[in-house]
Amino acid sequence: xxxxxxxxxxxxxxxxxxxxxxxxxxxxxxxxxxxxxxxxxxxxxxxxxxxxxxxxxxxxxxxxxxxxxxxxxxxxxxxxxxxxxxxxxxxxxxxxxxxxxxxxxxxxxxxxxxxxxxxxxxxxxxxxxxxxxxxxxxxxxxxxxxxxxxxxxxxxxxxxxxxxxxxxxxxxxxxxxxxxxxxxxxxxxxxxxxxxxxx
Numbered sequence: 001x002x003x004x005x006x007x008x009x010x011x012x013x014x015x016x017x018x019x020x021x022x023x024x025x026x027x028x029x030x031x032x033x034x035x036x037x038x039x040x041x042x043x044x045x046x047x048x049x050x051x052x053x054x055x056x057x058x059x060x061x062x063x064x065x066x067x068x069x070x071x072x073x074x075x076x077x078x079x080x081x082x083x084x085x086x087x088x089x090x091x092x093x094x095x096x097x098x099x100x101x102x103x104x105x106x107x108x109x110x111x112x113x114x115x116x117x118x119x120x121x122x123x124x125x126x127x128x129x130x131x132x133x134x135x136x137x138x139x140x141x142x143x144x145x146x147x148x149x150x151x152x153x154x155x156x157x158x159x160x161x162x163x164x165x166x167x168x169x170x171x172x173x174x175x176x177x178x179x180x181x182x183x184x185x186x187x188x189x190x191x192x193x194x195x196x197x198x199x
Contacts (some may be wrong), residue, residue: 007041012053018044033061094185104139105192 009024010032020027020042036058037040044057066073086095115134 006037007043010042010044010057011047012044012057013047018057019047029057029061029064032057033065036061102192 008020010022010027011019013019017031018027018032019025020031030040032044042054043052044054045051046053062075066075083095086092
């Protein structure tokens with residue numbers, strides 16, 4: 001019982017082969033993707049340095065899944081661009097937690113979402129399902145846009161002949177920006193809570 005609670009240890013060798021120490025077999029990224037889907041926890045260590053490289057291996061799995069022929073892409077291009085913009089930005093430290101909370105909320109709601117899809121197939125067909133998906137995506141995009149207010153203001157200033165938007169004029173003070181960010185995050189959490197309550 002205690003054994004199942006511990007994450008499986010995967011070792012990555014110099015030849016890029018991955019070794020599952022739990023089953024004493026070599027595995028592929030596809031095998032690791034299957035483990036994630038089955039809810040099996042694992043950590044990946046570099047066999048030579050013993051460095052934890054789990055993050056980079058999980059990123060590789062996502063890359064492989066996104067590039068599969070005939071596969072389904074989960075990461076929209078605009079989302080990827082927005083994500084790249086956050087690297088090195090002052091908001092960078094908040095992004096991982098925000099994404100974690102958003103995906104956790106989506107995971108909790110997925111059974112309800114599956115029910116909606118099955119009802120859409122049963123009663124309204126594809127049109128009803130597409131309408132529901134469109135509404136969900138619009139909500140997600142609005143939420144993500146709320147999370148990036150300063151990036152949006154920066155983009156608008158470039159279109160307005162270089163004028164500084166009133167929200168970001170010099171002298172407005174960094175404290176005001178932080179308070180505004182806190183207010184927006186609280187509002188975003190309330191909206192997510194309300195969406196969960198509606199179901």
